[in-house]
Amino acid sequence: MGRLTKKDLAQMNEAYFESLDHERLVKVASNLLNLGINLIERLEQNSSNSSKPPSSDNPFDKATNKDTSKEKPSKKEEGNTKSVSEEEKIELPQVKEESKGTPGRQVGSKGFGRTLILECDEIVPHYPSNCNACDVELSQTRASVYTGYYTYELEIRELEIRVVCNLHHYYAIVCDCGHETRAVPGTGYVSYVEGRKKELKLTEAVMVGPLLTTFISALSVRYRMSRVKIKELLSYWLGLDISVGTIDRCIREAGVACFPVVEQLIEEIQKEELIHIDETPWYEKGMFRWLWVVISKMTAIYFIGTRKKEELLLVITAYMGWIVSDGYGAYRHYEKRQRCLAHLIRKAVAITGAVDEEAKKLGNELLDALRQLIKAISEEKEVDVRKRCGPLIDKLENICNIGKDNRYSKLRDLSREILNDWDAVVAFVNNTELPLTNNEAERALRHAVIARRISFGTRTNEGSRVYASLLSVIETCLLRKQNPWTYIAKTIALGRKGITPAAIPVS
Ligand SMILES: [Zn+2]
Structure with a gap:
């Protein structure tokens, strides 16, 4: 006997079972049992018990590696009922056991010093201009070097990209008044992380120049390369050997330098007239988080946090315009809101594949009504749209009113969802x-x-804030037709001096 198909199932109902004699009923039941077992087995496939990749695992599953027969909280789609406990710790699919060590070099292991033999291309002198005590202009003739450091910087010319090594010399000058003034490398924002041995401080006295720092962060954030791969690329293609730790610092530094830019973007987006909002699951050291995006025509802001309304309110504090979103509850209190119709259409399409004939028919009608509405709007922008859409809207409402009490749950849910959020x-x-x-x-x-x-x-x-800030700046630059990398390099150079950069220009 072949496996039961949708068509076979559509023919079965209670009356059919009643009509069967005992022997046949057992046959049919065992046939249905086989189908059920088969489907359950397929449903429980994941990366730990089949050849499916970890990326296909359900992010809402708490313990993918453990016994999967346990109750799973599944994503309750689109509604006030989304109740995934966001603070709960979930195990990452690829982590087999909770490792006790900290990331990076372990205490007691052999350290790595600088392995490059430094050949300096240019010496860059830094002199103090005026006496710190009496403010008299200082003469460079009496200057003496008191400190210095090497930097690597990327040099990009037409059809050429190379790394240059510069030696920065800092001079001290003794004034006529007897006071010694020193030129000092600039410093900026300090990012604190609890328990970290050395804080991340923006400073000019580092080995990697602003453009090379930007290049490294571009490889990581935009081209999605791991730190180890970036190290490999720099070594083979540019002859530059720097450690994974330095690469990590560069990426963080670029993000931290972008923090003030994101603050500006948040201010700018309040004045927009239309924004789109969406969110996707994210992990922060095994904690379940959400990555949000708020995007307008000219500005994109990303942030990582919980899925609470309060987190969103930090970004759209004073926003008064229209919001386009899905049906998630955090948006529902906004009156000026448009629901994404593509979401609803996809759900209606799923219903048209139902086994139940009545649900299938209503699903088709619902899908039709939605599609006709979209067509009517896109075709007749000028003519009175309300007149044309009136009957279509009534039709949609009618179908939903019939569907909201249907026994087929998908149809019932979608009908209620549309009616509950009707205005949007x-x-x-x-x-x-x-x-x-x-x-x-x-x-x-x-x-x-x-x-x-x-x-x-x-x-x-x-790390989350760094990643989100870099995404925000890159995406906004692209929307505004600016080169993101020149802008970020400039931002890092200014940030290392403690200066807030100018807003991203709109061309
Ligand atoms: Zn002086």
Whole structure:
């Protein structure tokens, strides 16, 4: 006997079972049992018991490696019922056992010093300009070097990219008044992380120049390369041997330098008229988190946190315009909101594949109504849209009212979802300029979703903020048609002097 198909199932109902004699009923039941076992087994497949990759594991599953037959909290789609306990610790799919060690070099292991033989291309002198005590201009003739350090910097010319090594000399000058004044490397923002041995401080006295720092962070954040791969690339392609620790510091430094830029972007987005919002799961050292994006035509802001409304309010504090979003509860108190219709259409498509004939028929009608609405809006921007859409909207409401009590749960849920959020679903009828899908936000999250699958998220709060800040600045630069890397390099150079950079220009 072949496996039961959808068509076979559609023919079965209680009346059919009643009509069967005992022997046949047992046959049919065991046939159904086989199907059930088969489906359950397939449902429970994950990276630990099949050849499926870890990226295909359900992020909402708490313990993918453990007994999967335990109760799983599944993603309750689109509604007020989203109740995933966000603070709960989940085990990362690739981690077999909780490792007790800290990341990085272990205490007592052999250290690595600088292995490069430094050949200096240029000596860059730094003199104090005026006496710190009496403010008289100082003459460089009496200057003496008191400290210095080497830097590597990327030099990009047409059809050429190379690393140059500079030696920075800092001079001290004794004034006529007897006071000695020293030129000192600039310093900026300090990022604190609890329990870290050495704080991350923006300073000019580091080995990697602003452009090379930007290049390294681009390889990591934009091109999704691991620290180890970046080390390999720099070594083979540029002849530059630097440690994984230095590479990590560069990426963090670039992100920290972008913090003030993100503050500016948050201020700017309050004045926008239309924003898209979406969120995707994220991990921060095994903790379940969310990566949010708030994006307008000219500005994109990413942040990592819980899924609480309060976190979102920190970014859209004074926002008064329209929001395009999915049906998640955190958005529901906004009156000026358009629901993403593509989400609803995808759910309606799923219902059209139902076994139940009645649900299938209603699903098709629902899908039709939604599609016709979109067509009507896109075709007739000028003519009175309300008149054209009126009957379509009534039709949609009717179908939902019939569907909300249907025995097929998917149809029932979707109908109720549409009715519960009715104003946001049809907001576009009275405001024809509103987009009908949340594609902008979803597209803006794609890059990070792929990165999550490769890296399994970030490790610290600082790492999360760094990653989100870099994404925000890069994406905003692209929206504003600016070169993100020149801007970030400039931001790092200024940040190392403690200066806040100018806002990202709009061209
Ligand atoms: Zn003086």
